[in-house]
Amino acid sequence: MPVQYESIRxxxxxxxxxxxxxxxxxxxxxxxxxxxxxxxxxxxxxxxxTRLAEGGAQYSVLCRQDGGVLDDLFxxxxxxxxxxxVTNAANHHRDLAWFRDQAESVDVEVHDAxxxxxxxxxxxxxxxxxxxxxxxxxxxxxxxxxxxxxxxxPTLVCGxxxxxxxxxxxxxxxxxxxxxxxxxxxRGVRPAGLGARDTLRLEACFHLYGNDLxxxxxxxxxxxGWCCKLDTGxxxxxxxxxxxxDQQLVPFAFTGPGxxxxxxxxxxxxxxxxxxxxxxxxxxxxxxxxxxVPVADAEPGTPIEVDVRGKARPAEVREKPLFGxxxxxxxxxx
Amino acid sequence: MAEASxxxxxxxxxxxxxxRIDGDQATFGITWYAQDALGEVVFFDPxxxxxxxxxxxxYAEVESVKAVSDVFAPLSGEIVxxxxxxxxxxxxxxxxxxxxxxxxxxxxxxxxxVDALMDVAAYRELL
Numbered sequence: 001m002p003v004q005y006e007s008i009r010x011x012x013x014x015x016x017x018x019x020x021x022x023x024x025x026x027x028x029x030x031x032x033x034x035x036x037x038x039x040x041x042x043x044x045x046x047x048x049x050t051r052l053a054e055g056g057a058q059y060s061v062l063c064r065q066d067g068g069v070l071d072d073l074f075x076x077x078x079x080x081x082x083x084x085x086v087t088n089a090a091n092h093h094r095d096l097a098w099f100r101d102q103a104e105s106v107d108v109e110v111h112d113a114x115x116x117x118x119x120x121x122x123x124x125x126x127x128x129x130x131x132x133x134x135x136x137x138x139x140x141x142x143x144x145x146x147x148x149x150x151x152x153x154p155t156l157v158c159g160x161x162x163x164x165x166x167x168x169x170x171x172x173x174x175x176x177x178x179x180x181x182x183x184x185x186x187r188g189v190r191p192a193g194l195g196a197r198d199t200l201r202l203e204a205c206f207h208l209y210g211n212d213l214x215x216x217x218x219x220x221x222x223x224x225g226w227c228c229k230l231d232t233g234x235x236x237x238x239x240x241x242x243x244x245x246d247q248q249l250v251p252f253a254f255t256g257p258g259x260x261x262x263x264x265x266x267x268x269x270x271x272x273x274x275x276x277x278x279x280x281x282x283x284x285x286x287x288x289x290x291x292x293v294p295v296a297d298a299e300p301g302t303p304i305e306v307d308v309r310g311k312a313r314p315a316e317v318r319e320k321p322l323f324g325x326x327x328x329x330x331x332x333x334x
Numbered sequence: 335m336a337e338a339s340x341x342x343x344x345x346x347x348x349x350x351x352x353x354r355i356d357g358d359q360a361t362f363g364i365t366w367y368a369q370d371a372l373g374e375v376v377f378f379d380p381x382x383x384x385x386x387x388x389x390x391x392x393y394a395e396v397e398s399v400k401a402v403s404d405v406f407a408p409l410s411g412e413i414v415x416x417x418x419x420x421x422x423x424x425x426x427x428x429x430x431x432x433x434x435x436x437x438x439x440x441x442x443x444x445x446x447x448v449d450a451l452m453d454v455a456a457y458r459e460l461l
Binding site: 003004007008009195198199257258259261279280282309311 | 373374376377379395397398399400402421
Protein backbone atom coordinates (compact mmCIF):
# COMPACT_ATOMS: atom_id res chain seq x y z
CA MET A 1 0.00 0.00 0.00
CA PRO A 2 1.42 3.40 -0.88
CA VAL A 3 1.55 6.23 1.65
CA GLN A 4 -0.88 8.11 -0.56
CA TYR A 5 -2.56 7.79 -3.95
CA GLU A 6 -3.15 11.50 -4.44
CA SER A 7 -3.34 13.31 -1.14
CA ILE A 8 -3.42 12.16 2.47
CA ARG A 9 -5.90 14.85 3.42
CA UNK A 10 -8.23 14.22 0.49
CA UNK A 11 -8.19 10.48 1.17
CA UNK A 12 -8.82 11.09 4.86
CA UNK A 13 -11.81 13.33 4.15
CA UNK A 14 -13.12 10.82 1.58
CA UNK A 15 -13.27 8.14 4.30
CA UNK A 16 -14.96 10.52 6.76
CA UNK A 17 -17.57 11.72 4.27
CA UNK A 18 -17.92 9.00 1.60
CA UNK A 19 -16.08 5.74 1.20
CA UNK A 20 -12.44 4.79 0.86
CA UNK A 21 -10.66 1.48 0.50
CA UNK A 22 -7.28 0.37 1.80
CA UNK A 23 -5.31 -2.56 0.48
CA UNK A 24 -4.13 -4.02 3.79
CA UNK A 25 -2.94 -7.31 2.34
CA UNK A 26 0.36 -6.81 4.18
CA UNK A 27 -1.45 -7.82 7.38
CA UNK A 28 -0.91 -11.41 8.45
CA UNK A 29 -3.37 -14.16 9.29
CA UNK A 30 -3.00 -17.21 11.49
CA UNK A 31 -5.61 -19.94 11.25
CA UNK A 32 -6.07 -22.10 14.32
CA UNK A 33 -8.16 -25.28 14.22
CA UNK A 34 -8.47 -28.65 15.91
CA UNK A 35 -10.23 -30.02 18.99
CA UNK A 36 -8.39 -27.79 21.47
CA UNK A 37 -8.40 -24.61 19.39
CA UNK A 38 -10.70 -22.67 21.69
CA UNK A 39 -8.82 -23.61 24.84
CA UNK A 40 -5.53 -22.86 23.14
CA UNK A 41 -6.58 -19.37 22.08
CA UNK A 42 -8.11 -18.77 25.50
CA UNK A 43 -4.62 -19.34 26.91
CA UNK A 44 -2.88 -17.07 24.36
CA UNK A 45 -5.30 -14.21 23.84
CA UNK A 46 -6.22 -11.73 26.56
CA UNK A 47 -9.95 -11.61 25.84
CA UNK A 48 -12.50 -14.29 26.77
CA UNK A 49 -12.50 -16.46 23.65
CA THR A 50 -15.33 -18.65 24.99
CA ARG A 51 -17.57 -15.59 24.52
CA LEU A 52 -16.64 -15.32 20.86
CA ALA A 53 -19.52 -16.89 18.92
CA GLU A 54 -19.29 -18.38 15.45
CA GLY A 55 -19.48 -15.49 13.01
CA GLY A 56 -18.18 -13.11 15.65
CA ALA A 57 -15.10 -10.91 15.93
CA GLN A 58 -13.07 -10.12 19.02
CA TYR A 59 -10.18 -7.77 19.81
CA SER A 60 -7.42 -8.88 22.17
CA VAL A 61 -3.75 -8.54 22.91
CA LEU A 62 -1.09 -11.21 22.86
CA CYS A 63 1.13 -10.95 25.95
CA ARG A 64 4.38 -12.33 27.18
CA GLN A 65 4.52 -13.95 30.63
CA ASP A 66 5.52 -10.57 32.10
CA GLY A 67 2.55 -8.81 30.51
CA GLY A 68 4.53 -7.03 27.75
CA VAL A 69 2.45 -6.74 24.58
CA LEU A 70 3.57 -8.85 21.61
CA ASP A 71 0.73 -7.75 19.35
CA ASP A 72 -2.85 -6.56 19.22
CA LEU A 73 -5.16 -8.72 17.18
CA PHE A 74 -8.63 -9.32 15.82
CA UNK A 75 -9.83 -12.92 15.93
CA UNK A 76 -12.81 -14.24 13.98
CA UNK A 77 -14.52 -17.55 14.82
CA UNK A 78 -15.41 -19.23 11.56
CA UNK A 79 -17.60 -22.25 10.80
CA UNK A 80 -16.26 -25.69 11.68
CA UNK A 81 -14.41 -24.64 14.84
CA UNK A 82 -11.77 -22.65 12.94
CA UNK A 83 -10.38 -19.34 14.12
CA UNK A 84 -8.74 -16.68 12.00
CA UNK A 85 -6.47 -14.22 13.79
CA VAL A 86 -5.27 -11.10 11.97
CA THR A 87 -1.77 -9.99 12.92
CA ASN A 88 0.23 -6.83 12.37
CA ALA A 89 2.57 -7.32 9.42
CA ALA A 90 5.74 -6.51 11.35
CA ASN A 91 4.79 -8.97 14.10
CA HIS A 92 3.42 -11.79 12.00
CA HIS A 93 6.42 -14.10 12.11
CA ARG A 94 7.02 -13.52 15.79
CA ASP A 95 3.32 -14.14 16.54
CA LEU A 96 3.38 -17.30 14.46
CA ALA A 97 6.46 -18.61 16.29
CA TRP A 98 4.79 -17.77 19.62
CA PHE A 99 1.61 -19.61 18.60
CA ARG A 100 3.63 -22.65 17.48
CA ASP A 101 5.74 -22.73 20.64
CA GLN A 102 2.65 -22.64 22.77
CA ALA A 103 0.92 -25.25 20.60
CA GLU A 104 3.31 -28.03 21.51
CA SER A 105 1.49 -30.78 23.38
CA VAL A 106 -1.88 -29.22 22.50
CA ASP A 107 -4.20 -30.78 19.90
CA VAL A 108 -4.37 -27.81 17.53
CA GLU A 109 -3.19 -26.98 14.08
CA VAL A 110 -1.59 -23.54 13.63
CA HIS A 111 -1.48 -22.55 9.99
CA ASP A 112 0.31 -19.52 8.52
CA ALA A 113 -2.51 -18.18 6.35
CA UNK A 114 -0.82 -14.97 5.19
CA UNK A 115 -0.47 -16.18 1.60
CA UNK A 116 -4.06 -17.45 1.50
CA UNK A 117 -5.66 -14.05 1.93
CA UNK A 118 -5.73 -10.60 0.44
CA UNK A 119 -7.32 -8.03 2.72
CA UNK A 120 -9.21 -4.86 1.84
CA UNK A 121 -10.65 -2.38 4.35
CA UNK A 122 -13.66 -0.52 2.93
CA UNK A 123 -14.51 2.33 5.27
CA UNK A 124 -16.72 5.40 5.51
CA UNK A 125 -20.38 6.35 5.82
CA UNK A 126 -21.02 5.24 2.21
CA UNK A 127 -18.97 2.02 2.47
CA UNK A 128 -21.80 -0.34 3.35
CA UNK A 129 -24.03 0.84 0.54
CA UNK A 130 -21.26 0.28 -1.99
CA UNK A 131 -20.50 -3.15 -0.57
CA UNK A 132 -24.19 -4.11 -0.40
CA UNK A 133 -24.57 -3.34 -4.10
CA UNK A 134 -22.08 -6.10 -5.00
CA UNK A 135 -22.82 -8.56 -2.16
CA UNK A 136 -24.68 -11.86 -2.53
CA UNK A 137 -26.36 -11.45 0.85
CA UNK A 138 -26.79 -9.23 3.85
CA UNK A 139 -23.64 -7.58 5.21
CA UNK A 140 -22.68 -8.49 8.77
CA UNK A 141 -23.31 -5.94 11.51
CA UNK A 142 -20.47 -4.42 13.48
CA UNK A 143 -18.19 -6.99 15.16
CA UNK A 144 -19.68 -9.87 13.15
CA UNK A 145 -18.54 -11.66 10.01
CA UNK A 146 -20.31 -13.37 7.09
CA UNK A 147 -19.19 -15.52 4.18
CA UNK A 148 -20.58 -13.86 1.07
CA UNK A 149 -19.80 -13.38 -2.60
CA UNK A 150 -18.72 -9.88 -3.60
CA UNK A 151 -18.76 -9.29 -7.34
CA UNK A 152 -18.87 -13.08 -7.54
CA UNK A 153 -15.74 -13.56 -5.41
CA PRO A 154 -16.07 -15.64 -2.21
CA THR A 155 -15.23 -13.25 0.63
CA LEU A 156 -15.18 -13.29 4.40
CA VAL A 157 -16.84 -9.94 5.15
CA CYS A 158 -16.11 -8.58 8.63
CA GLY A 159 -17.84 -5.66 10.33
CA UNK A 160 -14.59 -4.24 11.63
CA UNK A 161 -12.22 -1.41 10.79
CA UNK A 162 -9.49 0.95 11.92
CA UNK A 163 -10.85 4.37 11.01
CA UNK A 164 -13.65 5.18 13.45
CA UNK A 165 -16.08 5.00 10.53
CA UNK A 166 -18.64 2.38 9.63
CA UNK A 167 -17.55 -0.18 7.05
CA UNK A 168 -16.17 -3.66 6.57
CA UNK A 169 -12.90 -5.47 6.20
CA UNK A 170 -12.75 -8.10 3.47
CA UNK A 171 -10.69 -11.27 3.47
CA UNK A 172 -10.55 -12.97 0.10
CA UNK A 173 -8.33 -15.05 -2.17
CA UNK A 174 -5.56 -12.87 -3.64
CA UNK A 175 -6.57 -13.68 -7.24
CA UNK A 176 -10.08 -12.34 -6.60
CA UNK A 177 -9.07 -9.10 -4.92
CA UNK A 178 -8.58 -7.16 -8.15
CA UNK A 179 -12.14 -7.82 -9.30
CA UNK A 180 -13.61 -6.66 -5.99
CA UNK A 181 -11.37 -3.57 -5.93
CA UNK A 182 -12.45 -2.64 -9.46
CA UNK A 183 -16.13 -3.21 -8.69
CA UNK A 184 -15.89 -0.92 -5.66
CA UNK A 185 -13.96 1.68 -7.64
CA UNK A 186 -16.83 1.74 -10.17
CA ARG A 187 -19.22 2.40 -7.29
CA GLY A 188 -17.36 5.48 -6.10
CA VAL A 189 -15.13 3.98 -3.44
CA ARG A 190 -11.78 5.76 -3.67
CA PRO A 191 -8.36 4.23 -2.94
CA ALA A 192 -6.73 5.46 0.26
CA GLY A 193 -3.17 4.94 1.46
CA LEU A 194 -1.15 4.33 4.57
CA GLY A 195 -0.94 8.04 5.41
CA ALA A 196 -4.71 8.45 5.68
CA ARG A 197 -4.97 5.13 7.50
CA ASP A 198 -2.69 6.56 10.19
CA THR A 199 -4.42 9.94 10.53
CA LEU A 200 -7.86 8.27 10.63
CA ARG A 201 -6.89 5.74 13.29
CA LEU A 202 -5.26 8.44 15.38
CA GLU A 203 -8.35 10.67 15.31
CA ALA A 204 -10.28 7.58 16.41
CA CYS A 205 -7.62 6.79 19.07
CA PHE A 206 -6.92 3.27 17.91
CA HIS A 207 -3.53 1.92 18.95
CA LEU A 208 -0.72 1.33 16.49
CA TYR A 209 1.62 -1.46 17.51
CA GLY A 210 5.22 -0.27 17.54
CA ASN A 211 4.09 3.25 18.48
CA ASP A 212 1.48 3.08 21.23
CA LEU A 213 1.97 -0.57 22.13
CA UNK A 214 5.19 -2.51 22.57
CA UNK A 215 6.82 -5.26 24.55
CA UNK A 216 7.91 -2.60 27.05
CA UNK A 217 4.36 -1.50 27.75
CA UNK A 218 1.58 -3.52 29.31
CA UNK A 219 -2.03 -3.41 28.14
CA UNK A 220 -3.27 -1.87 31.39
CA UNK A 221 -1.23 1.32 30.98
CA UNK A 222 -2.14 1.30 27.28
CA UNK A 223 -5.82 1.54 28.22
CA UNK A 224 -6.62 -1.96 27.00
CA GLY A 225 -7.59 -3.42 30.37
CA TRP A 226 -11.11 -3.83 28.97
CA CYS A 227 -9.94 -6.66 26.68
CA CYS A 228 -7.81 -8.36 29.35
CA LYS A 229 -10.00 -10.91 31.12
CA LEU A 230 -7.60 -11.88 33.88
CA ASP A 231 -9.76 -14.75 35.19
CA THR A 232 -9.31 -16.66 31.92
CA GLY A 233 -5.70 -17.37 32.93
CA UNK A 234 -4.13 -16.21 29.68
CA UNK A 235 -0.37 -15.96 29.37
CA UNK A 236 0.55 -12.72 31.12
CA UNK A 237 -2.61 -12.51 33.27
CA UNK A 238 -0.76 -13.31 36.48
CA UNK A 239 1.73 -10.51 35.91
CA UNK A 240 -1.00 -8.07 34.90
CA UNK A 241 -2.98 -8.78 38.09
CA UNK A 242 -0.07 -7.24 40.01
CA UNK A 243 0.34 -4.22 37.76
CA UNK A 244 -0.18 -0.76 39.15
CA UNK A 245 0.85 1.46 36.27
CA ASP A 246 2.66 4.75 36.82
CA GLN A 247 1.65 6.01 33.39
CA GLN A 248 -1.37 5.85 31.17
CA LEU A 249 -1.82 6.31 27.44
CA VAL A 250 -4.03 9.32 26.74
CA PRO A 251 -5.18 11.20 23.67
CA PHE A 252 -4.25 14.87 23.53
CA ALA A 253 -4.71 17.86 21.27
CA PHE A 254 -2.63 20.98 20.86
CA THR A 255 -4.24 24.22 21.96
CA GLY A 256 -1.90 26.27 19.74
CA PRO A 257 0.25 25.76 16.67
CA GLY A 258 2.53 22.82 15.92
CA UNK A 259 2.42 19.13 15.16
CA UNK A 260 3.43 16.54 17.72
CA UNK A 261 5.56 13.62 16.59
CA UNK A 262 6.48 10.26 18.05
CA UNK A 263 9.06 10.44 20.87
CA UNK A 264 8.49 14.14 21.61
CA UNK A 265 8.96 14.60 25.38
CA UNK A 266 5.90 15.61 27.40
CA UNK A 267 5.83 17.77 30.53
CA UNK A 268 2.70 16.98 32.56
CA UNK A 269 1.78 18.40 36.00
CA UNK A 270 2.94 15.26 37.87
CA UNK A 271 6.01 14.43 35.79
CA UNK A 272 7.34 13.62 32.37
CA UNK A 273 5.73 11.60 29.62
CA UNK A 274 6.30 10.77 25.98
CA UNK A 275 4.37 11.06 22.71
CA UNK A 276 3.86 7.71 20.98
CA UNK A 277 1.87 8.93 17.95
CA UNK A 278 1.30 12.40 16.56
CA UNK A 279 0.02 14.11 13.46
CA UNK A 280 -2.01 17.01 12.20
CA UNK A 281 -5.68 16.07 12.38
CA UNK A 282 -7.15 16.67 8.93
CA UNK A 283 -10.66 17.02 10.40
CA UNK A 284 -9.82 19.17 13.45
CA UNK A 285 -6.91 21.00 11.78
CA UNK A 286 -4.86 20.89 14.97
CA UNK A 287 -1.98 18.78 16.18
CA UNK A 288 -3.20 15.61 17.89
CA UNK A 289 -1.60 12.52 19.33
CA UNK A 290 -1.35 9.92 22.02
CA UNK A 291 1.12 10.02 24.88
CA UNK A 292 2.02 8.14 28.03
CA VAL A 293 1.63 10.54 30.97
CA PRO A 294 1.55 10.06 34.76
CA VAL A 295 -1.70 8.37 35.85
CA ALA A 296 -2.57 11.46 37.91
CA ASP A 297 -2.55 13.52 34.69
CA ALA A 298 -4.80 11.25 32.61
CA GLU A 299 -7.97 13.22 33.27
CA PRO A 300 -9.38 14.97 30.15
CA GLY A 301 -8.72 18.69 30.32
CA THR A 302 -5.35 18.33 32.05
CA PRO A 303 -2.91 20.84 30.51
CA ILE A 304 0.37 19.40 29.26
CA GLU A 305 3.30 20.68 27.20
CA VAL A 306 4.88 18.81 24.32
CA ASP A 307 8.49 19.55 23.43
CA VAL A 308 8.53 19.63 19.63
CA ARG A 309 12.19 19.89 18.63
CA GLY A 310 12.95 22.35 21.41
CA LYS A 311 9.69 24.33 21.34
CA ALA A 312 7.23 23.86 24.20
CA ARG A 313 3.81 23.47 22.59
CA PRO A 314 0.73 23.77 24.85
CA ALA A 315 -1.75 20.89 24.70
CA GLU A 316 -4.44 19.25 26.77
CA VAL A 317 -5.50 15.70 27.52
CA ARG A 318 -8.70 14.86 25.66
CA GLU A 319 -11.44 12.22 25.68
CA LYS A 320 -11.48 9.32 23.24
CA PRO A 321 -12.11 9.57 20.38
CA LEU A 322 -10.41 12.82 19.35
CA PHE A 323 -12.72 12.94 16.38
CA GLY A 324 -15.77 10.83 15.85
CA UNK A 325 -19.47 10.82 15.32
CA UNK A 326 -21.53 10.43 18.46
CA UNK A 327 -23.92 7.97 16.91
CA UNK A 328 -21.10 5.46 16.55
CA UNK A 329 -20.16 2.97 19.19
CA UNK A 330 -17.06 3.97 21.06
CA UNK A 331 -14.04 2.26 19.51
CA UNK A 332 -13.12 -0.89 21.29
CA UNK A 333 -16.30 -1.08 23.36
CA UNK A 334 -18.03 -4.45 23.26
CA MET B 335 1.01 23.65 -8.76
CA ALA B 336 0.84 20.52 -10.85
CA GLU B 337 3.62 21.33 -13.34
CA ALA B 338 7.27 21.58 -12.39
CA SER B 339 8.63 25.08 -12.86
CA UNK B 340 11.89 26.88 -12.10
CA UNK B 341 11.88 30.62 -12.80
CA UNK B 342 14.83 32.07 -14.69
CA UNK B 343 15.25 35.09 -12.42
CA UNK B 344 15.99 33.14 -9.23
CA UNK B 345 19.17 31.79 -7.68
CA UNK B 346 19.12 28.22 -6.37
CA UNK B 347 20.68 26.33 -3.48
CA UNK B 348 21.39 22.59 -3.51
CA UNK B 349 19.00 22.01 -0.58
CA UNK B 350 16.19 23.00 -2.98
CA UNK B 351 15.80 26.57 -1.80
CA UNK B 352 15.55 29.66 -3.95
CA UNK B 353 16.55 33.29 -3.45
CA ARG B 354 15.21 36.31 -5.32
CA ILE B 355 17.94 38.95 -5.06
CA ASP B 356 17.01 42.62 -4.90
CA GLY B 357 20.11 44.71 -4.14
CA ASP B 358 21.22 43.87 -0.59
CA GLN B 359 17.93 42.12 0.18
CA ALA B 360 16.68 38.71 -0.83
CA THR B 361 13.46 36.71 -0.57
CA PHE B 362 13.75 33.00 0.27
CA GLY B 363 11.50 30.05 -0.41
CA ILE B 364 11.60 26.38 -1.40
CA THR B 365 11.55 25.09 -4.96
CA TRP B 366 8.85 23.24 -6.83
CA TYR B 367 10.91 20.07 -6.40
CA ALA B 368 11.08 20.53 -2.61
CA GLN B 369 7.36 21.12 -2.14
CA ASP B 370 6.54 18.18 -4.40
CA ALA B 371 8.85 15.86 -2.44
CA LEU B 372 7.37 17.07 0.84
CA GLY B 373 3.74 16.64 -0.19
CA GLU B 374 0.91 18.73 1.23
CA VAL B 375 2.41 21.29 3.58
CA VAL B 376 0.26 21.65 6.68
CA PHE B 377 2.47 23.73 8.96
CA PHE B 378 5.14 26.39 8.56
CA ASP B 379 7.09 27.38 11.64
CA PRO B 380 8.68 30.73 10.81
CA UNK B 381 11.70 32.32 12.48
CA UNK B 382 11.33 35.72 14.16
CA UNK B 383 12.11 39.00 12.48
CA UNK B 384 15.57 40.10 13.56
CA UNK B 385 16.99 36.57 13.62
CA UNK B 386 20.37 36.08 11.97
CA UNK B 387 20.46 33.29 9.43
CA UNK B 388 23.58 31.68 8.01
CA UNK B 389 24.06 30.27 4.56
CA UNK B 390 23.53 26.48 4.50
CA UNK B 391 21.95 26.49 7.97
CA UNK B 392 18.33 25.64 8.80
CA TYR B 393 16.20 28.70 9.62
CA ALA B 394 12.63 27.32 9.58
CA GLU B 395 10.62 24.11 9.45
CA VAL B 396 7.92 22.94 7.10
CA GLU B 397 5.73 19.96 7.89
CA SER B 398 3.56 17.76 5.78
CA VAL B 399 1.07 15.36 7.36
CA LYS B 400 3.72 12.70 7.56
CA ALA B 401 7.05 14.44 8.05
CA VAL B 402 8.94 17.53 9.08
CA SER B 403 11.74 19.11 7.06
CA ASP B 404 14.24 21.85 7.73
CA VAL B 405 14.39 24.83 5.41
CA PHE B 406 17.93 25.98 4.67
CA ALA B 407 19.12 29.51 4.12
CA PRO B 408 20.72 29.95 0.71
CA LEU B 409 22.45 33.14 1.92
CA SER B 410 23.43 34.81 5.22
CA GLY B 411 21.80 37.85 6.77
CA GLU B 412 19.12 39.21 9.09
CA ILE B 413 15.44 38.39 8.70
CA VAL B 414 13.51 41.60 8.08
CA UNK B 415 10.11 40.13 7.23
CA UNK B 416 8.35 36.77 7.44
CA UNK B 417 5.37 35.64 5.42
CA UNK B 418 2.75 35.75 8.16
CA UNK B 419 0.05 34.49 5.79
CA UNK B 420 1.65 31.05 5.76
CA UNK B 421 0.50 30.49 9.36
CA UNK B 422 -3.08 30.24 8.14
CA UNK B 423 -2.38 29.09 4.58
CA UNK B 424 0.68 26.84 4.57
CA UNK B 425 -0.75 25.22 1.43
CA UNK B 426 0.43 28.32 -0.47
CA UNK B 427 3.88 26.72 -0.34
CA UNK B 428 2.52 23.96 -2.58
CA UNK B 429 0.23 26.08 -4.67
CA UNK B 430 2.62 28.94 -5.43
CA UNK B 431 6.15 28.19 -4.16
CA UNK B 432 7.71 31.23 -5.89
CA UNK B 433 4.86 33.67 -5.19
CA UNK B 434 2.49 33.47 -2.21
CA UNK B 435 4.61 30.65 -0.82
CA UNK B 436 7.64 32.87 -0.14
CA UNK B 437 8.97 32.42 3.39
CA UNK B 438 11.24 35.25 4.57
CA UNK B 439 12.95 38.42 3.41
CA UNK B 440 16.55 38.86 4.50
CA UNK B 441 18.99 41.77 4.55
CA UNK B 442 22.12 40.15 3.22
CA UNK B 443 25.33 40.40 5.22
CA UNK B 444 27.58 39.37 2.34
CA UNK B 445 26.25 39.84 -1.18
CA UNK B 446 29.27 38.02 -2.62
CA UNK B 447 27.71 34.76 -1.35
CA VAL B 448 25.28 35.06 -4.26
CA ASP B 449 28.07 33.97 -6.61
CA ALA B 450 28.08 30.51 -4.99
CA LEU B 451 24.41 29.88 -5.83
CA MET B 452 23.25 28.09 -8.96
CA ASP B 453 21.42 29.57 -11.88
CA VAL B 454 18.36 27.76 -13.18
CA ALA B 455 20.33 25.67 -15.69
CA ALA B 456 22.75 24.41 -13.05
CA TYR B 457 19.88 23.66 -10.67
CA ARG B 458 17.98 21.71 -13.30
CA GLU B 459 21.13 19.64 -13.86
CA LEU B 460 21.04 18.71 -10.18
CA LEU B 461 17.46 17.37 -10.28
